[in-house]
Every structure is written in C-alpha cells, then in structure tokens.
Amino acid sequence: xxxxxxKGSKWLVNGILGFICLIWLIPTLGLFISSVRTPSDILQSGxxxxxxxxxWKTADxxxxxxxxxxxxxxxxLGQNYTDDQLKxxxxxxxxxxxxxxxRRNRIxxxxxxxxxxxxNFTLDNYKNVLGGxxxxxxxxxxxxxxxxxSNLSRSFINTLTVSIPSTVIPxxxxxxxxxxxxxxxxxxxxxxxxxxxxxxxxxxxxxxxPVLKNxxxxxxxxxxLGVWIAHTGFGLPLATYFLYSYISQLPRDxxxxxxxxxxxxxxxxxxxxLPLSVPALASIGIFQFLWVWNDYLVALVFIGSQPNVxxxxxxxxxxxxxxxxxxxxxxxxxxVSMLMPLAVFFALQKYFVRGLMGGSVKG
Amino acid sequence: xxxxxxxxxxLWLGLATILVPAIxxxxxxxxxxxxxxxxxxxxWYAILAIIWGVGGVYTIYLSLNWVVEQYPVKWRxxxxxxxxxxxxxxxxxxxxxxxAIRTIVLSFMDAGxxxxxxxxxxxxxxxxxxxxxxLRNNLLWVVIGTLxxxxxxxxxxxxxxxxxxxxLAKSIIFMPMAISMVASGVIWKFVYxxxxxxxxxxxxxxxxxxxxxxxxxxxxxxxPWNNLFLIIILIWMQTGFAMVLLSAAIKGIPExxxxxxxxxxxxxxxxxxxxxxxxxxxxxxxxxxxxIVFTLKIFDVVMVMTGGQYDTDVVATQFYRQFFMxxxxxxxxxxxxxxxxxxIPVLIFNLRQxxxxxxxx
Numbered sequence: 238x239x240x241x242x243x244k245g246s247k248w249l250v251n252g253i254l255g256f257i258c259l260i261w262l263i264p265t266l267g268l269f270i271s272s273v274r275t276p277s278d279i280l281q282s283g284x285x286x287x288x289x290x291x292x293w294k295t296a297d298x299x300x301x302x303x304x305x306x307x308x309x310x311x312x313x314l315g316q317n318y319t320d321d322q323l324k325x326x327x328x329x330x331x332x333x334x335x336x337x338x339x340r341r342n343r344i345x346x347x348x349x350x351x352x353x354x355x356x357n358f359t360l361d362n363y364k365n366v367l368g369g370x371x372x373x374x375x376x377x378x379x380x381x382x383x384x385x386x387s388n389l390s391r392s393f394i395n396t397l398t399v400s401i402p403s404t405v406i407p408x409x410x411x412x413x414x415x416x417x418x419x420x421x422x423x424x425x426x427x428x429x430x431x432x433x434x435x436x437x438x439x440x441x442x443x444x445x446x447p448v449l450k451n452x453x454x455x456x457x458x459x460x461x462l463g464v465w466i467a468h469t470g471f472g473l474p475l476a477t478y479f480l481y482s483y484i485s486q487l488p489r490d491x492x493x494x495x496x497x498x499x500x501x502x503x504x505x506x507x508x509x510x511l512p513l514s515v516p517a518l519a520s521i522g523i524f525q526f527l528w529v530w531n532d533y534l535v536a537l538v539f540i541g542s543q544p545n546v547x548x549x550x551x552x553x554x555x556x557x558x559x560x561x562x563x564x565x566x567x568x569x570x571x572x573v574s575m576l577m578p579l580a581v582f583f584a585l586q587k588y589f590v591r592g593l594m595g596g597s598v599k600g
Numbered sequence: 601x602x603x604x605x606x607x608x609x610x611l612w613l614g615l616a617t618i619l620v621p622a623i624x625x626x627x628x629x630x631x632x633x634x635x636x637x638x639x640x641x642x643x644w645y646a647i648l649a650i651i652w653g654v655g656g657v658y659t660i661y662l663s664l665n666w667v668v669e670q671y672p673v674k675w676r677x678x679x680x681x682x683x684x685x686x687x688x689x690x691x692x693x694x695x696x697x698x699x700a701i702r703t704i705v706l707s708f709m710d711a712g713x714x715x716x717x718x719x720x721x722x723x724x725x726x727x728x729x730x731x732x733x734x735l736r737n738n739l740l741w742v743v744i745g746t747l748x749x750x751x752x753x754x755x756x757x758x759x760x761x762x763x764x765x766x767x768l769a770k771s772i773i774f775m776p777m778a779i780s781m782v783a784s785g786v787i788w789k790f791v792y793x794x795x796x797x798x799x800x801x802x803x804x805x806x807x808x809x810x811x812x813x814x815x816x817x818x819x820x821x822x823x824p825w826n827n828l829f830l831i832i833i834l835i836w837m838q839t840g841f842a843m844v845l846l847s848a849a850i851k852g853i854p855e856x857x858x859x860x861x862x863x864x865x866x867x868x869x870x871x872x873x874x875x876x877x878x879x880x881x882x883x884x885x886x887x888x889x890x891x892i893v894f895t896l897k898i899f900d901v902v903m904v905m906t907g908g909q910y911d912t913d914v915v916a917t918q919f920y921r922q923f924f925m926x927x928x929x930x931x932x933x934x935x936x937x938x939x940x941x942x943x944i945p946v947l948i949f950n951l952r953q954x955x956x957x958x959x960x961x
Contacts, residue, residue, distance in 0.1 A: 246868075247762065254759040258772045261836065265775065267803060268787045283801045284790065391642060398646040402653030409657055410687045417684035426681075429689060436696045438943035440897045442919055443936045444699035451694070460636050461649050470695025473688055502680055503665045531780030533900065545642075553782045554904075568790075571783035578778040583771070 272568035273358045279564045286355040293326075293334060293348040301343040313345050362569035389552060389573055396530060396548040396577075398461055399540070403468035403529040408522055410469065411476035412484070412514065416506050418477075419485035420492060430481070436474040444471070445538050452539065459546065464539045471535065472525050483517035484510060519588035527578050549574045613670055620667045624660055631656070657687075700940070706933035713929045721934035731931065733911055734918035735938070737827055738896065741834070741914060745895045748835045750888055753842030757850055758872065760843070770847065774840030785904030788833050792818040827912055833901050838894065842887045849883035850876060885949075892946050896939055915939050 270284040286292070299313055310317040313335055318327050323345065326336035338344040366389045417423070418430050448467065449458065457463035487510070495505050511518070533550040540546050553570050556563070631652055638645070661683070668680050710717045725731045756773055760766045776784065793802030794817040800806045805815040818829045853876060861871050877884070899916035906912045913921075915935050923932035 247764065250759050250762045251764060254756070254763045254765075254769050257756060257759075258769050261773050261776070263803070264787045264791050264836065265779070267790045268783075271790060280801065283803065283806050285803065285806070394642050394646050398649050401650045405654045406657050409654075409661075410691070413661060414685045414688035417681045421681040421684065423678070423681035429685065432697065433688070433692060435947065436692055436700070438893055438896075438940060438947055439696050439700045440899075440916060440919075440936055440939055441696075442899070442916060442923070443703040443933070444695055446923065447699045447702055448695055456636075461653070462632055462635075465653055466691070467695065470691045473692055474696070477688060501669060502684075503662075503669070506684075527778055531782075533780070533782055550780050550782045553780075553786075567786050571786045574783050575779050578780070579775065582775070582778040 268568055269572060271564065272362055272572045273360065274355075274565070275357055275359050275361070276563070276565040278355065278357055279568070282355060289352050289354045291350055292353050293336075294351045294353055295338070295346045296333070296349045297347040298338060299335075299345045299347060301345065303343060305343050307340070362565045363573070366566055366570045366573060389549065389570060391545070392547050392549045392552045393573070393577075395546055396550075399464055399468075399536065399548055400526060400529045402461075402465045403472070404522055404526045406465060407469040407472040407476050407525060408480075408518060411473055411521075412480050412511065412518065413506070414473075414477050415480035415484045416502075416510055418481050419487075421502065433474055433477050437478060441471045441535070445534075449538060458539065459541050459543065461540075461546070464536060467535050467539050468525075468529050468532070472528065476521050476525065479521045480514065480517055483514055487513060516588050519585055523581060523585050523588070526581060530578050616667050616670060620663050624663055628656055628660075661687075703933045703936050706929050707937045709930055709933075711928040711930050717930065721930045722938075724931065725934055725938060730913070731918060731935070734913040734915050734935070737912065738898070738914045738939075740827055741831055741895045741898055742892055744828070745831050745834045745838070745898075746888060746891045748831075749838045749842050749891050750846075750884065752835065753839045753887070754846050754884070756839065756843045757847035758876070760847060761850055770840075770843065773843055776837045777840045779837070781900035781904055784833060784837060784901075788836075788905065792829060794818065824911065826906070826910055830901055830905055830912060833905070834895065834898065837901075838891055842891065845883055845887050846880065849880040853879050889946055889949075893943060896943055 267284045270287055271279050274284065274287070301311065301313065305311055307320045310319060311323065313323075316329065318335065323335060323337050324340075326334050326348075328334045334348050336346050336348060338346040414433075418426060448470075452458040452463050452467075457466065491509065491513075492505060495509060500508070531550060533554055536548045536551055537554075540548065540551075549570075553567065553574055556567055556570055635645070635649055635652065640648070664683050665680070668676055668683055671679065706713055707721055708716060708718060710720075725735070756769070760769045763769060779787070790801070791803045793800070794805055794815060795801070800809060800815055802818075804818060809815060818826060857875060857879075858871060861875055866874070897916055898914055899920070902912055902914050902917050903920075907917075915938065919932050919935040919939075922928045922935065
C-alpha cells in the first residue's frame with residue numbers, strides 16, 4: 238500500500254521538478270536560439286517565435302487611392318475605418334484583420350491568424366565572431382553591409398593562457414600550505430591560519446589600486462605573469478581553507494607508517510597526499526577555473542585591453558559597449574565563452590560533487 | 601680532521617642556501633623577460649607560458665626543499681614548514697592583507713587621502729542618501745538572495761532525490777554556475793528586454809502582454825522592484841551551488857531513521873521539518889555562510905545589468921564608483937570597511953562551528 242502511494246506522488250515530484258528545470262533552462266535556451274537567428278529577426282521578434290505559434294499573417298494587400306484623406310473615415314473593402322483603427326489593427330469579418338502596411342503609400346494588409354514558425358536560422362553570427370574577416374550581414378531594412386569580424390579565437394587562446402596557470406599555481410601553493418597547517422608544527426600556526434580564513438571576506442576591489450601600483454613599478458602590468466599572481470593571491474584563501482579541511486581529515490596512521498619508512502615531508506606530500514586528495518583538488522580546481530575563466534574585473538585591471546592579450550570576457554563586455562544593439566554578435570560570442578566552462582563542468586562533474594562533500598559536509 | 605669536514609659541510613650548506621634561491625631568481629627572471637618580449641605564434645606562446653607557469657612553481661618548491669633537506673635534522677624541522685607556507689603567506693600578505701590594512705587607514709582620511717578626518721566618512725555613509733541606498737540594497741540582496749537560494753536549493757534537492765531523473769535535473773540547475781556574469785547579463789537581457797508597444801523581444805514582457813498587462817522596464821524604471829529582478833539573476837546562478845551541497849547532505853541521512861518515522865505514521869512534510877532539517881543543519885549553515893559572503897560582495901550582476909543606475913547600487917559598485925570614477929578614496933575605503941565589518945559576525949559564527957566539528961582550531 239505504501240509503495241502504491243509513493244508511486245502516485247512520484248508523478249507529482251517529477252512534474253514539479255520538471256517545471257523548475259524548465260524555468261532554469263529557458264533563459265539559456267533563449268540565448269542559444271537567438272545566437273543562430275539572423276540579426277534582423279533578433280531585433281524584430283522574440284526567440285520563441287521559432288516554435289509554432291498562432292500569429293497574424295498577411296494574406297492579401299489592398300492599395301488605396303493615393304489621395305485618400307487620412308483625417309476622415311477610410312473605406313477599405315466596403316467598410317469605413319479611422320486612421321487610428323488601422324494603425325493598431327482592426328478586426329473584420331471571419332477572423333481577418335486590417336492593418337497599415339505602408340501608411341504613406343496607402344497600402345493596407347489583410348491578415349489572417351495562422352499557425353506559423355519563424356525558422357530562419359543562420360551560422361553567420363558564429364562565423365563572424367570566430368573568424369575575424371569581413372562579413373556581409375543583412376540589416377533589418379533589407380540592405381546589406383560589410384562588417385569586420387571580431388576574431389574571438391585569439392581571445393580564446395589568451396583566456397586559456399591566463400586560466401590554466403591561474404588555476405594550477407594557487408592550488409599547488411594552497412595544498413603545500415594546507416599540508417603544513419594540518420601536519421607540521423611551527424610557531425604562529427594558529428594565528429596564520431585564522432588570518433588566511435579572515436582574508437576570505439576581503440572584497441578584492443580593495444586590493445586593486447595598491448597592487449596595480451606595485452605591478453606597474455615591477456613591470457608586471459599588462460602581461461600574463463601579473464595576472465597569474467593576482468588570480469593566485471585572490472584565490473588562495475578559499476583554496477587553502479578548502480584543502481585544509483580535506484587534508485586535515487586524512488587518517489594519521491598513513492603519515493606514521495610513511496615516516497617510519499624514512500620518507501621526508503616533501504615525499505609524503507607529493508607521493509601520498511596529492512594523489513589521495515584528487516577529489517578535493519579537482520573540485521576546488523573546477524571552482525577556481527570557472528572563476529578565472531569568467532572573471533572580468535581582474536583581467537580588466539591587470540591585463541588591460543590590448544588586443545593581443547585580451548581575454549574573452551573583456552571582448553564580450555567591449556561588444557556590449559561598442560556595438561550596443563548588435564545582439565547577433567553578442568549572443569554568439571556569449572555562447573562561445575560558455576562552451577569551455579560547461580565542457581569542464583560536465584566532464585568533471587562527478588569529482589565536483591564528491592569533492593565538495595569531502596570538504597564541507599560533515600553532517 | 602672531523603672539524604674540517606664539518607667546516608666544509610657548513611660552507612657547502614651556506615653556499616647552497618644562497619646559490620639555489622639566486623639561481624632560481626635569475627633563471628625565472630630571464631624566462632619572464634624572454635616571454636615578455638618574444639614575438640611568437642600565440643599558440644606556441646600559450647604552451648610555453650603554461651609550462652613555465654606551472655612547472656616553475658613546482659621547481660621552486662623542489663629546489664628550495666632540496667636545500668633544506670641538506671640541513672641537520674633539527675634545523676630541517678624548523679625551516680621546512682616555512683618553505684611550505686611561505687609562498688602562500690607572502691602572496692596573501694602582499695595581495696590582500698596589506699591592501700586591507702591600507703584601506704582601513706584610508707577610511708579615516710579625506711577624499712584625496714591627505715588629511716585625517718576621523719569618523720566623518722562613516723557618518724557620511726549612513727546619512728548620504730546615495731551611499732545609504734547602496735547599504736540598503738545590499739541588505740536586500742543578502743536577505744532575499746540568500747534565503748531564496750538556500751530554500752529553493754533545499755526544495756530542489758529533496759525533489760531531485762525522489763525523482764526519476766535526478767542527475768539530469770541537478771545538471772540543469774547547476775549549469776548557470778558555469779556561465780560568466782557577462783554572458784549571464786546577455787542572457788537575462790533577453791528576458792527583461794523592454795520596448796514600448798506590443799511587439800516585445802523580451803520574454804517577460806511578452807508573457808505580461810499575453811496575459812493582458814502593460815509591458816514594464818523591469819530593471820530600470822520599475823523602482824524599487826528592479827532590485828528584486830536583479831536578485832532573481834543571482835538566485836538563478838547560485839541555487840545550484842546550494843542544491844549540490846544540500847543534496848549530498850540529504851543522501852547522508854540514514855535510511856532507517858526515515859523509515860522509522862514513516863512507520864510511526866509521520867507525513868512527508870513532518871519528516872522534512874522534524875528529521876531532515878535538523879540532520880543537515882550543519883550543511884545549511886555552511887551553505888548559508890558561503891552565499892552570504894558572496895552576496896555581500898556582489899558586484900558583476902549589478903555592473904553588467906544596470907551599472908548601478910536607477911537606484912540599484914550595492915556596496916561594491918558604489919565603492920568602485922567612488923574609488924575609480926569620483927576619486928573619493930575616503931568614501932570608497934569606508935564602504936569597503938563597512939562591508940568587512942558586516943561579514944565579521946558571520947565569520948566568527950562559522951569559525952566557532954568549525955571548532956565544534958573538531959577542526960582543531
């Protein structure tokens with residue numbers, strides 16, 4: 238009986254969860270669909286019009302005499318209407334409606350409601366943002382114009398050059414520190430650890446100006462080393478805290494038997510601790526990678542906007558600023574920038590969940 | 601005879617102590633100069649830079665540790681921990697600790713950081729309308745944002761646990777975490793987009809019109825509700841984080857305990873409140889803390905969507921504006937310090953919890 242009841246409620250659970258998932262998915266879906274639509278379509282109709290929907294479609298056109306006076310009643314198809322009515326559209330018999338197509342040339346559309354879908358897809362947006370050559374696009378009014386492509390490929394490589402060391406270096410440094418905090422004895426251990434945790438809450442904006450001044454003095458500004466150092470510093474508190482809570486929970490016997498065999502701290506750390514901490518390293522690694530890949534502020538301040546070192550997020554933010562309403566480029570570029578983190582996330586998802594559990598869930 | 605060997609040893613150790621760090625410094629400086637000035641194919645450049653960046657840090661640790669291992673045991677045990685933590689401590693002090701202390705000092709100085717003004721900046725922050733509205737909005741973010749993320753995350757975690765497509769659902773909810781703020785900004789502009797008239801390309805306005813309502817400029821003119829529409833973006837991004845952790849905790853509840861309650865005739869809702877919630881309270885606390893810290897520092901969402909205009913400023917954006925645009929170091933620093941002070945209680949509460957769980961501190 239119990240089982241039967243649970244089966245009934247399973248339907249309900251699946252339904253509610255499906256609804257929530259749909260809500261979560263719709264904004265991203267909208268971006269993806271928009272990115273394969275033509276520039277004029279994006280500006281003129283919502284992305285959901287690619288699905289079959291009931292909409293007015295022009296079935297016929299009536300051209301009125303050129304000298305029709307718009308201030309008086311206008312006769313169309315044997316009935317009289319005002320100009321305002323024709324502007325907003327007026328319903329006539331058997332479900333049709335009349336609306337101006339071109340008011341100056343006195344052309345009226347006779348429209349009917351029909352099932353329609355706006356299936357006009359294109360890959361031009363992606364070619365444009367990835368290629369970087371000249372591209373012809375069709376503008377909303379039908380004319381064509383040539384536009385310079387945005388060449389995101391270069392920024393893509395730059396972002397990788399920034400992200401990979403900015404992920405590996407802080408995690409390496411943090412794991413050394415976490416090992417020392419958990420298993421070595423030295424004066425000032427507690428104080429230093431508490432300071433590290435307290436630094437978790439320092440908003441990184443306070444560091445931008447003083448660090449920028451130092452970097453300029455040291456010649457680190459505008460190149461990769463500088464941004465690696467910055468990301469390392471800003472990522473260290475969380476990584477150290479997280480890895481400490483994992484490494485300090487490893488069983489003590491492990492170390493004792495290794496010490497008995499005469500292994501040094503360094504050997505124990507590299508041969509024993511690092512392999513054992515793979516889930517934790519992977520999950521904090523994904524976190525740090527997502528954060529660095531998606532970061533805009535640190536890159537903006539420490540790398541600057543020279544085209545040969547510019548990262549993806551900066552290019553996209555620049556597109557928002559300089560092109561304004563060029564949604565077709567923005568949507569495609571945003572989607573390109575999402576691909577890498579999504580790929581990493583789905584590839585390492587298993588580790589992520591397991592590592593997060595080891596780190597912070599203790600029941 | 602023996603003393604001369606010892607002397608030789610000591611000399612050798614001293615030499616190694618000086619030479620190894622020096623050689624490290626010279627080599628890495630040369631590589632740095634080479635990479636800075638080299639004109640290479642971007643792909644080769646990326647590969648070289650990545651190898652150097654990752655390998656370099658490891659070889660520094662390796663070589664310094666080698667020097668320490670040459671020392672007599674007593675000295676080795678004293679010095680080695682510092683080799684392990686020194687890079688972390690140096691970087692943290694340089695990049696976060698010293699700037700934080702400097703900010704505290706600047707918060708007591710005037711706009712140009714010349715004269716000492718005491719608590720004048722702090723008074724201004726709680727009286728100036730613009731600055732105060734940033735504080736108020738930030739409070740809104742913390743309360744509404746955190747509550748929604750944690751409670752929706754909890755509901756989804758419980759539902760997913762009983763559904764027949766758990767993995768898929770969790771991936772979908774978690775996915776926004778992987779999307780950058782800038783890209784999310786573009787995504788949500790397609791939801792909130794507003795043009796006057798009946799032809800809308802923004803989803804929300806299209807829904808409103810199809811229900812017979814008037815289109816709204818959600819993130820700009822619909823004050824003070826526009827803050828709420830921005831917070832929804834945060835909820836969309838962060839709920840996945842709460843859900844993953846809470847879901848893991850729920851799976852840790854022993855099945856017998858739930859079964860026993862069911863046998864006693866408790867309904868699912870009573871089980872949820874009386875058994876599940878108390879059991880996972882530790883996780884709820886740590887998730888809540890993380891999200892509070894995150895929302896207190898919220899910056900990108902507001903910057904990308906409204907730039908802090910239309911009364912949507914939060915502390916971090918106002919700080920950015922004061923510091924970088926109005927060049928008012930005093931106000932900027934004070935805002936940052938207020939933020940810091942606001943986080944301290946959360947932090948203390950958490951450290952205490954950490955100690956309770958046997959973290960050793």
